Amino acid sequence: MRRPIVVLGLGNPLMADDGIGVELVERLAQEAGRYPAVDIIDAGTGGMSVLHMIEGRRKAILIDSAHMGETPGTIRRFTPEEVRSAKILAHQSLHEADLLRVLTLAEQLGQAPETMVIFGIQPQVVEPRQGVSGILLDRVDHYLTEIRSELERSAG
């Protein structure tokens, strides 16, 4: 049974700070009992599959590393309407994903949740390496506090 709210952690844990979304949902999953209305999912680099994970939900909260022009470690909460993708797509392979385009497609097909919120975290380093960098790791509690308060707001 699908729960009305979904939290997706996106990224690749083998690419340093790109894995922050996955790192955060792994930690959040340890307290899943506190959120009976929430599915917490490690969405990896799922690309188009995000479409299926958000379908039929009231709210989707997406956590991902994001180039936002901020200082490394900064977390920002935004909605898809508040940003424009600066990604250039080659359309050569399926290995290309633009989360914002997936969310647009979901809206166009009438399968998007009423509310979609993205937490973007500015990476310090993205390269083949396991584990996120210290500057992000030091702020994990702060990130989790932000996400928890979003979840508490969502419950109402």
Next chain:
Amino acid sequence: MAKTVNINVHHVTRVEGHGNIVVNATNGKVEKVQWQVPEAPRFFEAMVRGRSYEDIQTIVSRICGICSITHSLASTKAVENALGIKVSEQADKVRILMHYSEQLQSHVLHVGYLVSPDLFGLPSVVPLAAKAPEVVMAVIRLHRLANEWSDLIAGRTTHPVTLTPGGLTKFPTEKELRGLQERLKNAVPDLKAVAEAVLSAASAIPNFTRETEYISLKQDNPPTYTFYHGDITSTDYDGAVSIHDWQSVANEYMNDQSTAKWTKWHRDSYTVGALARFNNNAELLSPLANDVAKMLGLAKGCCNPFMNSVAQIVECVHVVETSIGMIDELLTAGIKPENVKVSPKAGKASGCVEAPRGILFHQYEFDRKGNCVGADICIPTNQNHAAIQQDFEKFVPEILDEGEDAVRLKLEMLVRSYDPCISCSTHMLNVEFVR
């Protein structure tokens, strides 16, 4: 008409990989045509060194977010071959079911989201959803089914967690298998709808052919349109080569225009993927898949690389129809619990399966404690680079008169038709705030 064309399609590389397309032609004379892959190496073969045989699958699964089941199966088979581990018939069948889910998932994504906009003359699937919503919805339903099929058997959609050397950590229940079978039967109309949509737009498929060597797995005992067992064969070779001798087939070499390795066997290039499997095994397709191949005009011996996407649709039908029968076999035998015990030992061996985009080779060596001391992985996309280059060389002079935009689009379509897997290592958001 003499044409001057300068195409230099350079994409953001390194982080999210792509290839570059370079064409220089002056007054109708082609001076340079290149398919370049400037992707940075990712060192997975080094990452697994020193890791236990139990960890290999989890790590190499992350090579790809589309074909993670395939990398998992190739590596697990290699580990089992190296350590002399046998797998039960039941586990073997369930793994093939798992593998089929990924074939459907990947092919539906490729044809539905990446190729169909070309056929309908649109830049992406977003406007296609407005123009032909019923087709896009059929694609999405099939993709969703494939994902949930993976969830059921592999434990999750991407990066499977139920595989283990010797078998599986969890089997689906008979009730779950019956439910899946019902859904597969119900998916047949959507598969037909996608095939009919492609047929309606078939005139947009470029009419281009180049004599090509096609390489894939081939399984004689029992004769099967195989993705999982068998030996290596080719349209240029009547026999079969053991998967353990794959290096003598791939003959990997370095090339100045690419950081990826290239391969060749009997000719200067060969092609792998759905069309290669079809050309080597077409007579073994399921009945409905055979009908769809006929409907779409796909016949054995086809050397039009653009028809790879059509072969993918045929394979979608094949895996669904075959899985319906395999579930019957599993249910008749009944699902039995298995308790796998494995002990490490020294050994070196390969594992080979067909990824959606072509034949995939993994090889590992382990010390007596079961720690990896060496790895060699050869992915299908690298096996197609030389063929893409040779296609470019033949295709560009044929279409040069159509002008720069048409040449660019057709070369991009050609690259897409190979369904390349250049890299999917990161998918970070990159945004500008507008509010």
